[in-house]
Amino acid sequence: MPATDYSPAMEEVKSSWADEVELEGGALPPPTEVVENGLKIVTEYKFNDDDKKVKIIRTYKIEKRIVSKSIALRKTWKKFGESAGDKFGPNPATTIVGEDVYMQFISSKEEDMKPEDEGIEKLKGLGDKNVVKCRTCGNDHWTTKCPWKDTVLADDKKPPMAAGAAGGSEPSKPGGSKYVPPSLRDGGAKRSDGANMGKRDDNYCAIRIANLSGSTTDIDLEELVKPFGPIHKLYLAKDKQTGLCKGFAYIHFKFKADAANAITLLNGYGYDHLILQVDWSKPVNNQ
Amino acid sequence: MKPLILNGHERTITQIKYNREGDLLFSASKDNKPNVWYSLNGERLGTFNGHQGAVWCIDVDWTTTKFMSGGGDNSCKIWDCATGKETGNIVTQSPVRSCLFSYSANMAVYTTDKAMKQPCEIFIIDVRTIDDSFSKQEPILRIPISGSRVSSILWDNLDETLISGHENGEIIQWDLKTGKKLNSITEHSQLINDMQWNKDCTMFITASKDHTAKLFDAQKLMLLKTYKTERPVNSAAISPIAEHVVLGGGQEAMEVTTTSTRAGKFDSRFFHLVFEEEFGRVKGHFGPINSVAFHPDGKSYASGGEDGYVRVHNLDSSYFDYNFDY
Numbered sequence: 313m314p315a316t317d318y319s320p321a322m323e324e325v326k327s328s329w330a331d332e333v334e335l336e337g338g339a340l341p342p343p344t345e346v347v348e349n350g351l352k353i354v355t356e357y358k359f360n361d362d363d364k365k366v367k368i369i370r371t372y373k374i375e376k377r378i379v380s381k382s383i384a385l386r387k388t389w390k391k392f393g394e395s396a397g398d399k400f401g402p403n404p405a406t407t408i409v410g411e412d413v414y415m416q417f418i419s420s421k422e423e424d425m426k427p428e429d430e431g432i433e434k435l436k437g438l439g440d441k442n443v444v445k446c447r448t449c450g451n452d453h454w455t456t457k458c459p460w461k462d463t464v465l466a467d468d469k470k471p472p473m474a475a476g477a478a479g480g481s482e483p484s485k486p487g488g489s490k491y492v493p494p495s496l497r498d499g500g501a502k503r504s505d506g507a508n509m510g511k512r513d514d515n516y517c518a519i520r521i522a523n524l525s526g527s528t529t530d531i532d533l534e535e536l537v538k539p540f541g542p543i544h545k546l547y548l549a550k551d552k553q554t555g556l557c558k559g560f561a562y563i564h565f566k567f568k569a570d571a572a573n574a575i576t577l578l579n580g581y582g583y584d585h586l587i588l589q590v591d592w593s594k595p596v597n598n599q
Numbered sequence: 600m601k602p603l604i605l606n607g608h609e610r611t612i613t614q615i616k617y618n619r620e621g622d623l624l625f626s627a628s629k630d631n632k633p634n635v636w637y638s639l640n641g642e643r644l645g646t647f648n649g650h651q652g653a654v655w656c657i658d659v660d661w662t663t664t665k666f667m668s669g670g671g672d673n674s675c676k677i678w679d680c681a682t683g684k685e686t687g688n689i690v691t692q693s694p695v696r697s698c699l700f701s702y703s704a705n706m707a708v709y710t711t712d713k714a715m716k717q718p719c720e721i722f723i724i725d726v727r728t729i730d731d732s733f734s735k736q737e738p739i740l741r742i743p744i745s746g747s748r749v750s751s752i753l754w755d756n757l758d759e760t761l762i763s764g765h766e767n768g769e770i771i772q773w774d775l776k777t778g779k780k781l782n783s784i785t786e787h788s789q790l791i792n793d794m795q796w797n798k799d800c801t802m803f804i805t806a807s808k809d810h811t812a813k814l815f816d817a818q819k820l821m822l823l824k825t826y827k828t829e830r831p832v833n834s835a836a837i838s839p840i841a842e843h844v845v846l847g848g849g850q851e852a853m854e855v856t857t858t859s860t861r862a863g864k865f866d867s868r869f870f871h872l873v874f875e876e877e878f879g880r881v882k883g884h885f886g887p888i889n890s891v892a893f894h895p896d897g898k899s900y901a902s903g904g905e906d907g908y909v910r911v912h913n914l915d916s917s918y919f920d921y922n923f924d925y
């Protein structure tokens with residue numbers, strides 16, 4: 313059995329001056345009710361708190377639903393009690409359509425906090441037992457108390473440890489209160505770092521691709537260079553404001569051979585109406 | 600979602616309840632007139648006029664023909680749903696705190712408060728025929744409660760047992776044939792405000808003042824899950840379609856005026872039934888929520904608050920699309 317429902321969708325409209333001119337007689341015009349294509353439009357006039365005439369238009373959507381007999385029967389019940397005088401449909405005095413609210417979904421942020429605390433608590437509970445790790449043998453005791461202290465194992469590991477310790481203690485010397493950039497801190501370490509850097513450069517071979525078109529994206533670039541081999545890092549220079557490509561990109565390949573291959577094939581390659589220039593990426597400030 | 604705000608009460612809402620099909624929503628408040636609404640469009644069908652004091656509890660039978668309410672005016676009344684006429688009235692010795700039709704609606708239970716030198720008592724009454732003799736009939740069973748008073752009650756096991764929640768947090772299962780205690784459990788430390796079944800009546804959720812809601816297995820009275828919050832929980836409901844529970848609560852009503860709305864945290868909170876983790880909140884009330892109820896189809900829920908409003912929320916797609924991450 314069908315039952316008729318009025319879903320309220322109310323809107324309040326202030327009268328326009330044209331309406332007011334019409335009503336200059338003073339009395340309020342009678343309320344009207346129009347039902348047309350599935351909508352019931354009720355127009356009412358009343359005085360608001362400032363003694364101004366207000367025209368209220370309420371639009372109700374009439375919905376038909378197929379429901380079970382018992383529900384349909386209940387829909388026909390006469391209103392009683394305080395609602396006895398109400399018309400069919402919701403009475404705006406008792407039923408208000410509220411403002412839009414949203415379910416606020418909670419990511420497990422709060423829950424994340426708790427386990428963290430618990431973790432700390434756990435660690436505290438454990439005491440030093442598992443926190444301490446011997447630098448010599450890796451077991452859970454202090455390095456100085458290591459049973460392998462004066463053995464071969466310790467000796468093998470000692471040199472790098474000692475070097476590390478020396479490097480670490482250097483900047484904390486009384487004389488070194490001035491800020492020293494990391495690259496200039498204690499010469500020995502720096503040189504070794506430099507050697508490492510060189511190695512890294514050899515390992516990840518960077519090439520520079522220039523004369524890219526402005527519409528190139530990271531994905532385009534990836535597709536372009538992927539076939540040559542595994543890529544360590546990919547950097548496409550983009551304009552900060554527009555996000556468009558600035559025309560060049562750096563690609564760090566894992567293997568030098570791939571990089572060389574890419575240079576030979578891509579240099580002079582026609583890509584998106586431009587001809588690419590590809591070469592080894594040169595350090596900005598050569599020492 | 601745009602909630603429907605039902606503004607038919609002058610005082611705080613005490614309980615709201617859907618009928619079995621969910622087309623009607625009943626609401627009771629501390630004013631003396633329980634209301635009934637069409638849940639779909641928020642149209643008020645009527646009010647049940649006759650109580651002289653706060654209405655603490657309401658229930659409707661499963662055919663939606665009889666409506667029952669109990670209140671602070673020492674009475675428990677039966678009404679005709681269709682006309683809103685009072686058909687039966689039982690005068691009690693102290694305020695009626697909770698009332699409930701049995702599953703078959705052949706019987707009903709109501710409990711009275713320990714007040715005016717009267718003990719707290721559970722009464723089982725026959726409600727098959729409501730006529731003039733109804734108010735004079737003797738209850739089928741009376742169970743005097745010597746300990747902490749009953750604050751909420753449920754029928755269980757196809758009307759063979761009762762489960763009562765008490766002021767001290769105790770939950771007791773009663774055998775109706777003998778009127779004896781079958782089982783009891785104390786998992787809450789404070790007043791149990793509300794107890795509600797899941798859809799198939801195998802588990803129930805309790806809402807307690809001790810800031811938790813707990814899920815119990817009905818048969819063994821075994822604690823299954825605990826939902827922790829940082830404020831008293833006044834009401835809790837289990838979704839009939841999803842593994843969700845909704846909790847309503849907030850700080851104590853007497854403290855509301857001394858703190859800001861923000862501190863009150865009057866939103867309904869959605870927890871995952873199994874993982875006990877909160878995943879969503881819905882704001883709206885500006886007082887603690889006293890009662891929440893899920894529509895039997897699980898697609899909407901309603902909450903009634905200390906602010907006197909009932910808000911009917913039609914859950915939107917963002918809720919149904921939400922997948923709990925685990």
